[in-house]
Amino acid sequence: MTKYLLLILLITFPLLEVGCQEIQTHDTQVKQVSTLSFIKKDGTLQSKEGNRICLLADDAIDYEVFVSPDTNMLAVETLIMSDLQIIRIYKKDTTACFHPLKDPLSTKLWHNLSVKKGFVVEDVSHPRMKFLKWTGNKQITVELSGEIDNQFITENISLKF
């Protein structure tokens, strides 16, 4: 019995956390996590679960999706411009679609960091928010980085929703 459970864990863990299957075609990328999959095409990001397809975003160059352990939330790295990357958090609703949180994570984190470090958010060039890990079903760690007056800044921040 124990061996059987270990075997199940070994098979499912990489699918959920690490080895998300990626299929690359000409213009479309599909990233699959369990029965939930994500489609990147022509600057849009869609989720697909069963027959239900939902549009998550259509305003960026590229996306990377990181699913929470319970699969109810998403952290989506979003490349708005080639020199501007943020993370958006999405929550699953009753229709099995994901919607972004009302208060953007990026605004809150950059504002807090600017107060802590004493800079103006507008002065940051090449700003990037990098997803590091889910530390619970509603808690993530991210990295903020950028340049101010040719000085490189980087900060890891944990946040609970």
Add this chain to the structure above:
Amino acid sequence: MSKIYYSNNLAEEYSSLYKNCETKASYYDEVDALVDRIVDHRSRYENVGDSLGIPWYFIAAIHNMESSQNFSRHLHNGDPLTARTKNIPEGRPKQGNPPFTWEESAVDALKLRRLHQVQDWSLPHMLYELEGYNGWGYRLYHTHVLSPYLWSFSEHYVSGKYIADATWSDTAKSRQCGAVILIKRLEERGEITLHTIADPIFFYSTHEEAEADKLQQFLNQFDGVALRVDGWPGEKTSNAMEKLFGFYLKDDPRND
């Protein structure tokens, strides 16, 4: 993000903006310093560009925009070459092992964007590719501002940009030199010749004159000439004519 498709109207817009693009005088020294560094590394850009059929100055402009001409960073996104990229696009290059050479990374970045498949490297189409490389957010959602990725430091751009949290600010101002300004200065200094430059027109004037900028661009193609392309065909422009062709501009008082 929806893609903007190339059209005749867009080509005319880029050509017109380029023709009328003037660098703000307060940035002259900074632009020249950036161009000096680009010229110093021309052979590295050429090595990558020649293998992919991409103009070296296009690669240089992107290198400046994405990683401040730093050869220890990935062209994709400015991440260090000591590892695969960690920001989007993540895990590049997929082939080979870190540390990567800048050239390996640059080839991967340009191929990923399919720029090696581009056939038309005329001026307007090159500016289209540059704007697309950065993303169409300005053109799609903030039409009152020309993209600073192309036009910052020129008279075409005053303020307005996306800030770190991806919100829009009408008052925020890009501190980075736009890609077009670098290309235009390279052309002024005779380092490159672009397709849309017409034949020169010969005259002398102490005022700005239509088409005179084309003459200055033409003269800048020769060694030892680096005129400021300001449309004033005055003494310096006339001197360059005399140096190259043995006579001053028509109507130059020194011809009397």
